[in-house]
Amino acid sequence: MKRHLSIAAVVLTSFFGIRIQAAPATQPADAEWTMPLKNYQGTRYSELDQIKIDNAKSLQVAWTFSTGVNRGQEAAPIVVGKTMYVVTPFPNILYALDLEKAAKKENPKKWQYEPKPEAAAQGVACCDLVNRGCIYDNGFIYFNTLDVQTCCVNAETGKEVWKVKLGSINTGESITMAPLVVKGKVYVGDSGGEFGVRGWLKCLDAKSGATLWTAYSTGPDDDVRIGPRFKPYYDFMKGKDQGVTSWPGEKWKIGGGTVWGWVTYDPESNLIFYGTSNPGSWNAELRPGDNKFSSTVFARDADTGEAVWAYQYNPHDLFDHDEINEHIILDLKVDGPDKPARKVIVHPGRNGFMYIIDRNTGQVLSATPYINQNAAKGVDLKSGRLIPNPEMEPKVGKTIRNIYPASPGAKDWQPCAYSPRTGYLYVPHQNLACDFESVETSYIEGTPYVGANEKMYAGPDDPANMGFFDCWDLINKKVVWRLKEKFPCWSGALVTGGDVVFFGTMDGRFRCVNAHDGSSLWEIQTGSGIIGQPTTYLGPDGKQYVAVLSGVGGWAGAVVAGDLDIRDPTGALGFVNAMKDLPKATQKGGTLYVFALP
């Protein structure tokens, strides 16, 4: 543990060293929150400890701000110096908020930047019009728009520095992810796994926006940036041009494998890690083969984009089990307390397994179910392959009932938090099963390429609660405690040096619990369901604040955000069936809430 902490400290200081000119040198560590996952490693942990177990019960609203957009708010409020940055769902407005004015109860708006995305982009957003946030680096704010653009804005003035178009909505492409910026390089990936797009990750020059390289998830090795350095751990990942040969005909061109989740970075090995989405179409009979490299984690050289290793979680995915969830970079004593810590990535899989993978080799050290599941029979650690469950394999014209986890998986995009103090991972996730029917479909550019009807409901772990918030012990591979919510826990998690954990619920509550035992310390009802990512920072007054966006939506909340009709259980890819009660429990919204102690 000590070793891990010291590495983290080196990384943090070197990272914050970049911007120290801008802020007073006296500012304590972790005063800011500059990217959605907090740091390159993706821990969502802040050392701040003013708010702690004994005093959290006194938390109260410090100030609020309306985003003016009533759609699912999945973004993280970012704080740099005396300014907070918030990006809204489509039409992706970027606000800069003055924290000093906010503290004085004045309107905090400094400026707003409007990228004005094409209205038609709303037709290619599979699951509400979300945006997962912006990132600050070296004086600039970077974020993506639904209509496939990346913007760079001067953090001080709000003036556009560059805006580049990376794809076209006419092919079904969009962007919802938050970019990562490392050493002058911006990493951006596309969305559109439900539209038969071809997934990619692009690396842009932070100064100009020019594309330095593109790494496709499917296609010939050159396109995937697989070359001499590619050394996957498992045999099934080896072989020439698997991005072509594991597909029938030219299907790889519409094969999905989009990159709409999280990118993390390990400064020590100079590798980036990210997962790819489901293959297109959902109807798996149309694409016999492993469908590489969908549902795969890539480790790439951060500078050149060369693939160093890759591991496919779900070969020939059957259930829309994207694996875009975060890969948290940790050093963990998984081999025993007396053995040196292993350099790993931790990935809470959508398929229901908690993966711990050696980040330098791609070897799966463990894959432990963290929820009941029958979609697969397990993971063969020798071959590395997921062991399919033939009984659950969808076939055209047949409805398979009671598959779990359902398509959104045991956990979706909502990021975990890891506390180096408790050594636990805090996992917001869901408990969903489904009926799944494959149907014929044909590819029409710009329209969904799905070929399946689905209907979701609560999974067998608890028929009354679809939301689980777990404290997971990574070393002993078990749940330490679990909180349950009626609706999926679709918000990100935050854990702090005060040993308190924050998350929101889809019925609009923002909760603070004890990081050790999960006991409830405080909660407040906000204006709408929460699916955003809480962050924490020190205000200009030296006080600790906690910020979160309230505004229901996303895939899980589409029934409210999109005014869907609850009589059709297949609505929103089958999520409506599970969320029939949500319109009674909450309403649309789009408000930033900031909390503090009195």
Added chain:
Amino acid sequence: MKRLALVILVIAPIVISESCKREERAYRIQPPDAEVADAVPVTSFQVGPSTQAATMPSNPYENNAYALTEGQRLFNAMNCVGCHFHGGGGIGPPLMDSTWIYGGEPAQIFDTIIRGRPNGMPSFRNHLQDSQAWMIVAYVRSLSGNANPNAAPGRDDNMNGPIPPASIKKQPATQSSQPPSTVMPS
């Protein structure tokens, strides 16, 4: 005996075609001209005295089971289902309720399909013949109980979708009071 057979042979087709008008094949039915859609009003709110036609053209396919079934097939084949699902909506708005952004009259729906709509409804102009579009219009209207219930599809194609169009209660169209999606705050 021979004479009786002859009589049956002559009469039967007449009887069948009369009793099964709902099964009439589509090519005998004349859907409205595509041009009528051009005259379709988008709003009933007009400055000055109203000059709008009192009635909008009806769509004869709404009484024809073959056309409605074909409309349902096309709704799936054209991937309308991927955005609107079985009427409850997802990416696009629900089509089984009484709320219409661009109007629920057949000609208005025809217009929506052929021309597209700004907030993400693609134009199918180059993908559908007019007669096919009118069949889809009939099916879309059946989702809110606005087609002839005796002709509407009696079962939905999917595993366990909403109640089938033939038994859905008629929902008279109302104009939406909600903007279709987020509007840019200024």
